[in-house]
Amino acid sequence: MSDEMDAFVAEAREFLEANATRRDVPSTEVEWGRGEDRITYFGDDPPEVDARKVAAAREWQRRRYDAGFGWITGPPQYGGRGLPNVADLVYDALEAEYDVPDTSVLSLIGLGMIGPTILAHGQEPVKDRYLPAMYRGEVIACQLFSEPAAGSDLASLETTAVRDGDEWVITGQKVWTSIAHHAQIGMALCRTAPDKPKHKGITAFIVDMSAPGVDVRPLRQMSGGAEFNEVFLDEVRVPDDHRLGEVDGGWRVALTTLMNERASVGGEGAGPAARAVSPPFLTAVLKAHGRLGDAAARRRLAELAADQIATEYLNLQAVRRLRAGAQPGPEASVSKLMYAQNLTRGAHFAAEIAGPRLIADTGEWGTFSWNELLLSTPALRILGGTEEIMKNILAERVLGLPKEPGIDSTTPFRELRRSGQGRAGGKA
Amino acid sequence: MSETTTTAELAELRTAVRDFLSAKSGEEQVRQVMESERGYDEAVWAQMAEQLGLQALALPAEHGGDGYGFVELAVVLEEMGRALLPSPFLSTIVLAGSALVAAGDAGAQAAHLPGIATGKTTATLAVAEADGAWDTASLATTAIRGDKGWTLRGEKCFVLDGATADLILVVARTDEGPTLFSVGGDAPGLTRTPLRTLDATRRLARLDLADVPAVAVGEPGAAAVVVDRVLDLAMTALAAEQVGGAKACLEASASYARERVQFGRPIGSFQAVKHQCADMLVRLQLADAAAREAADAVAGVDGAPDPGVAAAVAHVVCSEAYMFVAAENIQVHGGIGFTWEHPAHLYYRRAKSSQLLFGGPAVYYERLLSRMGV
Numbered sequence: 134m135s136d137e138m139d140a141f142v143a144e145a146r147e148f149l150e151a152n153a154t155r156r157d158v159p160s161t162e163v164e165w166g167r168g169e170d171r172i173t174y175f176g177d178d179p180p181e182v183d184a185r186k187v188a189a190a191r192e193w194q195r196r197r198y199d200a201g202f203g204w205i206t207g208p209p210q211y212g213g214r215g216l217p218n219v220a221d222l223v224y225d226a227l228e229a230e231y232d233v234p235d236t237s238v239l240s241l242i243g244l245g246m247i248g249p250t251i252l253a254h255g256q257e258p259v260k261d262r263y264l265p266a267m268y269r270g271e272v273i274a275c276q277l278f279s280e281p282a283a284g285s286d287l288a289s290l291e292t293t294a295v296r297d298g299d300e301w302v303i304t305g306q307k308v309w310t311s312i313a314h315h316a317q318i319g320m321a322l323c324r325t326a327p328d329k330p331k332h333k334g335i336t337a338f339i340v341d342m343s344a345p346g347v348d349v350r351p352l353r354q355m356s357g358g359a360e361f362n363e364v365f366l367d368e369v370r371v372p373d374d375h376r377l378g379e380v381d382g383g384w385r386v387a388l389t390t391l392m393n394e395r396a397s398v399g400g401e402g403a404g405p406a407a408r409a410v411s412p413p414f415l416t417a418v419l420k421a422h423g424r425l426g427d428a429a430a431r432r433r434l435a436e437l438a439a440d441q442i443a444t445e446y447l448n449l450q451a452v453r454r455l456r457a458g459a460q461p462g463p464e465a466s467v468s469k470l471m472y473a474q475n476l477t478r479g480a481h482f483a484a485e486i487a488g489p490r491l492i493a494d495t496g497e498w499g500t501f502s503w504n505e506l507l508l509s510t511p512a513l514r515i516l517g518g519t520e521e522i523m524k525n526i527l528a529e530r531v532l533g534l535p536k537e538p539g540i541d542s543t544t545p546f547r548e549l550r551r552s553g554q555g556r557a558g559g560k561a
Numbered sequence: 562m563s564e565t566t567t568t569a570e571l572a573e574l575r576t577a578v579r580d581f582l583s584a585k586s587g588e589e590q591v592r593q594v595m596e597s598e599r600g601y602d603e604a605v606w607a608q609m610a611e612q613l614g615l616q617a618l619a620l621p622a623e624h625g626g627d628g629y630g631f632v633e634l635a636v637v638l639e640e641m642g643r644a645l646l647p648s649p650f651l652s653t654i655v656l657a658g659s660a661l662v663a664a665g666d667a668g669a670q671a672a673h674l675p676g677i678a679t680g681k682t683t684a685t686l687a688v689a690e691a692d693g694a695w696d697t698a699s700l701a702t703t704a705i706r707g708d709k710g711w712t713l714r715g716e717k718c719f720v721l722d723g724a725t726a727d728l729i730l731v732v733a734r735t736d737e738g739p740t741l742f743s744v745g746g747d748a749p750g751l752t753r754t755p756l757r758t759l760d761a762t763r764r765l766a767r768l769d770l771a772d773v774p775a776v777a778v779g780e781p782g783a784a785a786v787v788v789d790r791v792l793d794l795a796m797t798a799l800a801a802e803q804v805g806g807a808k809a810c811l812e813a814s815a816s817y818a819r820e821r822v823q824f825g826r827p828i829g830s831f832q833a834v835k836h837q838c839a840d841m842l843v844r845l846q847l848a849d850a851a852a853r854e855a856a857d858a859v860a861g862v863d864g865a866p867d868p869g870v871a872a873a874v875a876h877v878v879c880s881e882a883y884m885f886v887a888a889e890n891i892q893v894h895g896g897i898g899f900t901w902e903h904p905a906h907l908y909y910r911r912a913k914s915s916q917l918l919f920g921g922p923a924v925y926y927e928r929l930l931s932r933m934g935v
Contacts, residue, residue, distance in 0.1 A: 416933075425935070431935075434930065435877070435926035436926065438874075438930070438933060439874050439877040439881075439926075442851075443848070443851040443854075443875075443878045444847065444850075446853070446854035446871075446874075447850035449854070450850055450853060463846075464850075467843050467847065470843055471843065471847060521832070521836070524836045524839035524840070525835060525836075527839040527842050527843070528829070528835040528836070532811075532838050532839075532842060534818055534819060534827075534829035534838060535819065535826075535827050537830055537831075
């Protein structure tokens, strides 16, 4: 390790010691029967608890940023520190030793996906105005991509942006918009040339979520909470300098975001849900229910453990390659598929062990509480690109298999058959 | 200990081995050799040593080896698995070579390792008996100490390349506990019976030992530790081979799916076929990661996980992945994949024989749990 890196580590350590408490127990260790009896993926906190967590996330991000750890790899002209990726990974590893507020409301979408997109495709006024504010925790960003009639086929989106002098006027409906209710800005994909084929008539914009005409309505999930939303855009005016990339060049911009999304979802290996289905935790589940001698349960545990540990190895190796300066490869898609599968199978395994105590709350620790995760796992196979789309991507980009033949990439968008056509408010 | 080898050097090694094997062990040669009595091509074995030094690669430098480790060896094994090379490499280098190193008997090392390193000697390790278990606690084969030294009595089964090996390391029971012995392939009292095998590219034999003279290797009673270490290395080596074989299957499937036309389109454009190939890729990537991590772990690379866990994980994940990919490969090919002429069945056979070589699912899931402390 270089002297510079040693100095960086010492500085990060000093910041963390002064601003956070070190964890008593390493985060991988299991404490069965202790602590809050909750296993969450999506939260279903009441709004006041949710608001408090968001405020804590913003405050921690501000402190990180002011100390030089908020945007370690970012360019200095926009408030970044200009260090290589490895410094980021080193800081994350150090911070994991401390109890700090969960900042995923900022990092997962805003800093993980939209920040890099603005940096790559934004005009100067947008970069100057939003990048430092995002990385300082002041601005939360959401992703205005999916629509009722444009899910997996995102490029068939219908929200329009029409030019009016130095401004654009945006009208349409977005859906599945996570954290829109906390967001100050959104990255919107809009149809700007309906006479061109679908991929060639889209433009990307940064929209001020407090602008007149933006209406955010919460959407309740099957797991009970409401972390995502419908967003209605009614003649929302956006200055042209808030456009990302070229006019009609929005698909390329969107690909930058989506690439970062897959890396972001698959990389959640250390999250609380993944910990709940980790081999030590599932072993503790078996033990607590007196099933450690059950051959069928042991076999299932071993199968789950092998896949999970191998997925960990896959992620570790991806991190090592990133440290060595490589770009994220197809392993991000593999990692995302495995993450969904591991979490789903782990949750069902724990449910099976809990038995009837899963379907009725007997008050016993670590039984009924699995429901939250169990009810969240179906989303993992859909969000950030459905499994079916991920498999198409792997087969086409990695294995070179031909695309499904179709007319949809050459025909003008307005001539294509679309879901819900001719009806108001079609379904996805 | 492994020296530091750069990514570029590993890639160079891979290219050299792949070029060699595509010239010497193409499908036609594999088919010829697998029909032969000996089960491997002695000329290719000699060339592997002379031209590429593969046998010496990971053996200790003080005994004629090059002193590299499992990270480098894994590259070689992956290519051998890809080419389905019929060869006593796994038995000689990984089983016997590692057992000699792990036993730490300087005399035995000096006697046998130089011959192995030059490709002159082939060798194997005989642990399993009639039940096929790699378990040193329940051995029936016994060693008796007499005036002229040790003699072995019993029966060993599923011995990899046991009918052809020049040197056989045998684990037998003594009063002190399980002990490692060396036996000459032509020793008096030794009857070697080649067994019919599912996978003709991987030969197994039964050994009947009727008072066979033997030399103890290492301290009497010390073989359990040796076998544990060898098993970790063997599972790791096998994992690399399995990944190589699975890669060959997936490449064959993807290539066929791109070219085979039905209903007026390449079949790979149908999502049913496309997703089947993507599922194969996912399992393969996972297996590849597990095999690499295990190689790092047994080689003692900085920051690598516990070798016992990593090797057990790799053995489970790579065994399952290879079997899955080899079976799906036949499905993607349809009828042609079920013919004798098509190589798909050779991989299918190798996948199954590798999965079951050290006990199979009945053993490897429990082994993983025990390595995890469950």
